[in-house]
Amino acid sequence: MSAAPAAPLVPPDTPAALQSLRELPLPDAVSYAPQTIGWLFVALLLIGLMLALAWRAWRRYERARYRREALAELGRLEAKLNDDATRGAALAGIGPLIKRTALAAAPRAQVASLSGAAWLDYLRTHGGFDDESGALLYTASYAPAARIATISPQQAQRLAQAARGWIESHHVEV
Structure with a gap:
């Protein structure tokens, strides 16, 4: 069957x-489609640039993994600071957490042997721990459990905030 127009x-x-x-x-x-070969080169150049930028962003994201993990652990410790029964253990965990974070970022020879006043000086120069939060960290890290128990919830929160600020903002010269 043919149809008529x-x-x-x-x-x-x-x-x-x-x-x-x-x-x-x-x-x-x-x-x-591009009409000249020049546009093909421009497209390849742009694709290459986008891939390079994506690779660089991925590497930066992976290099900051230790920060994200440290902040997550600090969040778990902060949740225990308001309870009198768990405050001492949480405070005692902040010092080693900061030390592990510093070891992940800086050369081991520069950080591993630091303790006491030298460790607090390092924290002051590489991220901004002040004297009060440094003294609280020193007490939480080295004092006996009975002395750690005398730290108030407000002081504990202040120490946790200082630790959070240090983890988020510290930088190490390479």
């Missing part, structure tokens, strides 16, 4: 001179 829809009252007019044909679709 469809007759154009023309209103019956159209003058004969206008009935023979046809619609203008549309031009062919414009190709999105």
Whole structure:
């Protein structure tokens, strides 16, 4: 069954001179392909640049993993600071957490042997622990459990905030 060509829809009252007019044909679709080889090089260059930037962002993200893990552990310790029964253990865990974080960021020979006043000086120069939070960290790290138990919840929160600030902002010269 062959179909007859469809007759154009023309209103019956159209003058004969206008009935023979046809619609203008549309031009062919414009190709999105580049017309010259230069655009191909530009596209390859942009793709390469985007891949390099993505690789660099991924490496930066991976290098900061120790910070994210330390902040997560600090969050778990902070949750225990308001309870009198667990405050001492949580405070005692902040010092080793900061030490592990520093060991992950700095050369082991520079950080591993530091303790006491030298450790507090390192924390002051590499991230901004102040004297009060340094004294609290010293007490929480080296004092007997009975002395750690005398630290108030407000002081404990202040120490946790100082530790959080140090973990988030410390930088080590390479």
